[in-house]
Amino acid sequence: MKLRIRSVAITLALSFATAASAADDAKKPNRIERAADKTGQAIERGAKKTGRALEHAAKKTGAALDHAANKTEAWVRKKTE
Numbered sequence: 001m002k003l004r005i006r007s008v009a010i011t012l013a014l015s016f017a018t019a020a021s022a023a024d025d026a027k028k029p030n031r032i033e034r035a036a037d038k039t040g041q042a043i044e045r046g047a048k049k050t051g052r053a054l055e056h057a058a059k060k061t062g063a064a065l066d067h068a069a070n071k072t073e074a075w076v077r078k079k080t081e
Helices: 002-027 031-080
Strands: none
16 A cells, blocks of 8 residues: 555656646747847847937937038128128
């Protein structure tokens, strides 16, 4: 009787361990999927960073053009008075 209980207990313990490891494997994506996710995130970050840099450059260029136009306008006004 004790041998039978022991074998049942060992069988249950092994089945729980196997089920737990199978559940971990099911949750964790494989190496290729993880690499694809990381690559996708890196591309999104790069695109966002490039977009912010372009917005910043456009803003600075617009401000420089406005400044140049104001200077030219002031120079013309000064010369025509």
